[in-house]
Amino acid sequence: MATDLHRPVTASGAAADAAPETAPSTAPETAPSTAPETAPATAPETASTSAPEAAQGPAAVRVQGLARSFDGRRVIDELELTVRPGEFVALLGRSGCGKSTLLKILAGLDREIDGTVLVPRRKATAFQAPRLMPWKKVWRNVLLGLPGRPGREVAEQVLAEVGLDHRADAWPKTLSGGEAQRASLARALVREPDLLLLDEPFGALDALTRLKAQRLVGEVWQRRGCAVLLVTHDVEEAVLLADRVLVMEDGVIAHEVTVGLDRPRDLTDPRFAALRGELLDLLGAGPGTAHAA
Numbered sequence: 001m002a003t004d005l006h007r008p009v010t011a012s013g014a015a016a017d018a019a020p021e022t023a024p025s026t027a028p029e030t031a032p033s034t035a036p037e038t039a040p041a042t043a044p045e046t047a048s049t050s051a052p053e054a055a056q057g058p059a060a061v062r063v064q065g066l067a068r069s070f071d072g073r074r075v076i077d078e079l080e081l082t083v084r085p086g087e088f089v090a091l092l093g094r095s096g097c098g099k100s101t102l103l104k105i106l107a108g109l110d111r112e113i114d115g116t117v118l119v120p121r122r123k124a125t126a127f128q129a130p131r132l133m134p135w136k137k138v139w140r141n142v143l144l145g146l147p148g149r150p151g152r153e154v155a156e157q158v159l160a161e162v163g164l165d166h167r168a169d170a171w172p173k174t175l176s177g178g179e180a181q182r183a184s185l186a187r188a189l190v191r192e193p194d195l196l197l198l199d200e201p202f203g204a205l206d207a208l209t210r211l212k213a214q215r216l217v218g219e220v221w222q223r224r225g226c227a228v229l230l231v232t233h234d235v236e237e238a239v240l241l242a243d244r245v246l247v248m249e250d251g252v253i254a255h256e257v258t259v260g261l262d263r264p265r266d267l268t269d270p271r272f273a274a275l276r277g278e279l280l281d282l283l284g285a286g287p288g289t290a291h292a293a
């Protein structure tokens with residue numbers, strides 16, 4: 001798997017100043033150092049290798065000593081994270097604890113960092129807001145920013161995968177919330193990512209649509225075999241989908257819970273409820289903590 005190695009833009013990591021990124025000798029960085037946040041976050045395909053991956057076994061994501069500050073305040077502080085190829089990891093944490101910041105760094109949208117971030121070259125991101133271009137039909141949105149000139153059939157194929165091929169010619173404003181989110185997922189999947197980064201993708205959906213979207217993501221993940229990092233505030237969603245649930249706190253991954261339940265997961269299984277309770281406790285949201293936050 002080709003990888004990107006993100007290193008600090010500057011030696012101190014303090015200022016961006018559009019400094020050209022220096023390429024580490026072990027993993028030539030040929031991707032653009034920044035990408036507009038509105039564009040799908042996929043780097044062009046170029047081969048590179050990395051010594052850390054070879055030395056420490058395969059990993060889809062390897063983050064070491066990561067730090068990110070805003071206005072002198074450390075939001076991420078010496079964070080360590082490893083995600084295995086094909087692993088589904090959910091990331092929980094209180095609002096404002098730095099989940100989206102971490103995801104943007106992994107997506108390559110934020111390079112003002114200290115530490116080392118190793119991610120697959122093929123990666124794609126879907127956010128809570130579908131971020132579709134209103135002046136482009138759905139199928140063109142799916143292909144937006146892809147290298148080469150892929151044909152409509154490429155978009156149609158991936159739209160079929162998310163159950164939206166019948167809306168290929170629709171304008172984004174005519175889509176329901178669930179449909180728009182599926183279009184956003186199709187735009188990520190068309191990049192055939194080794195790492196799929198999802199930032200609260202179901203957060204704005206109603207309960208039933210959310211359940212369907214969760215099931216869809218689970219199916220897509222099983223079919224594709226890519227690694228997934230799902231940021232969510234929904235503990236149940238995390239236990240439903242993930243192999244491993246992480247809790248972020250004080251700028252680091254503070255807790256980790258492995259979900260060893262068979263799939264598809266049964267919400268009525270007492271072990272499901274136990275894991276859910278354990279995570280709620282870790283988040284400080286268990287029974288009796290209603291006034292703690």
Ligand SMILES: Nc1ncnc2c1ncn2[C@@H]1O[C@H](COP(=O)(O)OP(=O)(O)O)[C@@H](O)[C@H]1O
Pocket residue numbers: 070071075093094095096097098099100101102
């Ligand atoms: N571009 C930015 N400039 C200044 N502060 C930021 C920026 N992005 C995020 N932050 C701050 O960093 C903290 C973490 O934000 P974020 O990663 O969005 O949290 P989460 O996704 O966990 O809710 C928040 O306090 C937020 O205000």
Ligand SMILES: [Mg+2]
Pocket residue numbers: 099100101
């Ligand atoms: Mg966020």
